[in-house]
Amino acid sequence: MSGPGGARPRARRFWVVSALVTLVLGGAVSYMADSDPDGLETVLRHGCAEVGDELRGECAARHAREHDLAASPFADYAVGGDSALTGVAGVLGVLITLAVTVLLVRVLTRAGRRRAP
Numbered sequence: 001m002s003g004p005g006g007a008r009p010r011a012r013r014f015w016v017v018s019a020l021v022t023l024v025l026g027g028a029v030s031y032m033a034d035s036d037p038d039g040l041e042t043v044l045r046h047g048c049a050e051v052g053d054e055l056r057g058e059c060a061a062r063h064a065r066e067h068d069l070a071a072s073p074f075a076d077y078a079v080g081g082d083s084a085l086t087g088v089a090g091v092l093g094v095l096i097t098l099a100v101t102v103l104l105v106r107v108l109t110r111a112g113r114r115r116a117p
Contacts, residue, residue: 023094030090033077 041061048059055062069075074092079085 019098022098023091026090026094027087028090030077030086030093033086 044061044064045055045059048055048057048061050056073080074089075081077083077086077089079089079092
């Protein structure tokens with residue numbers, strides 16, 4: 001362990017500041033997510049016209065179906081379908097990603113230690 005002013009407190013401060021910046025960005029930038037179709041959806045819709053909720057014409061998007069997680073609590077950049085909670089969805093997404101990353105690092109680190117002679 002390093003003493004006061006050593007590398008360990010600096011590293012911890014770096015990770016704490018990085019986490020806070022990521023959480024703020026996740027919450028604030030989430031509101032910039034566009035509800036219009038993204039580039040892939042736009043390309044898939046070439047050749048079709050949208051009439052109400054139906055696509056008419058010849059395009060790859062006519063064969064698309066909702067994915068299995070479309071009814072999940074965090075679908076469409078919102079919590080429970082409430083677009084006012086987009087920032088909350090962004091922060092929760094950051095926290096879930098961070099938790100999975102930390103879990104993977106710990107599991108892989110332990111596995112590496114067991115194999116080391």
